Amino acid sequence: MDREDLTLAVRALQIGNKVRELREKQHYTLQDLSAKTGLSKALLSQIENNRVIPPIATLLRLAKALNVGLSYFFQDEVKGETVYITRLNERIRVDRRAHHREGEVDYVYEALETKKHDKHMEPFYVEFPPLETSDMVFTSHEGEEFVYVMEGTLEFRTADRVERLEAGDCIYFDSSQGHSFRSLEDRPAKAIVVVWTKRL
Template sequence: MGKTKAKKAAEKQVDDFEIGAKIKALRTAKKKTLQEVANDTGFSPALISQIENNNVSPPIATLSRIAKVLGVRVGYFFEDEGIESDYEVLRADQRPIVTKVISSSGGQHGYIYHALTHKKRDKLMEPFVLTVEPGVRDDDNQYSHEGEEFLLVMDGEVELLLGEDRIVLEEGDSVYFESSLKHRLLSHGDEKARVLAVLCRGN
């Protein structure tokens, strides 16, 4: 499979996950209104509606808060309906890609992300590769949620807003932190950056 075909296959796979439809189904099953989910997550009903209709994709931190309110793990939204396995091998050309990522204020969030696992269920860790686009500086939108996170810069440079601190991370640098700290990953420099992000869920 050529690179173009592989990319199209990966992009098609993320549609198969139907993240918005899963959120809506969970919300409906729990008899929650859009307003109730909005109140519990701190996001607007309009944003929740956009996500449910697959018009936009939530950043990972936003999805984590929605998952908590609906009583599931964030990895639930990326799981296949296939047979459970004790291990999973994911080829590079099979990574589901999530695009149209939007901030809670409705602005461009500045990255796309690939889910690195979608067959292993009930995981303690949720790994992703983030591609951070240059030029997006949405400093006002920081996020917090339960659990812990590990970031490793694979290529390029990024700036991490972490609590009151601003930390520039270069290729090979890593950081581990409590996800309850307000945080936001920003571009730094004129080139794209790739970051391995591993989320460990809270109790």
């Protein structure tokens, strides 16, 4: 998928429209949502206007503040089901834009389950690029996170810890602490990431 097709695919998700609709339905101003999420009004406005593709940590904050599951932003729920299957061709890859802003998390991710809104876990396929230490962006969100490295060498960092993870290694951690990842090779490290966040 080329960059233009990717942009169209992401816009087709209407993530920004869904954020705005939820915000207005709950009678929140941008300032209210900013206070609930810790995100700036300017960033929220850019998200609502589909100018910014939010990374997972940002979407998790929005989902929690708006009391929906993360999958709400990707697809309409199939109601009445107890088993949900996501085929390979149904996965939507969310890539970064060509011109990103300083301080944005730099990775590619795919939501592996997009049909059930009220699930307790959010599984993703993530590609972490190689970065200089100075370019690593630390994020945090309430909950816990599990990472299984499929390919490459991945570095995990918090304020006081650095771990090197090889293919086949796993890490489970409290995601409320600031954390960051980078590939230690000249190609992206690939991983399955499962995020759990407490619902309101």
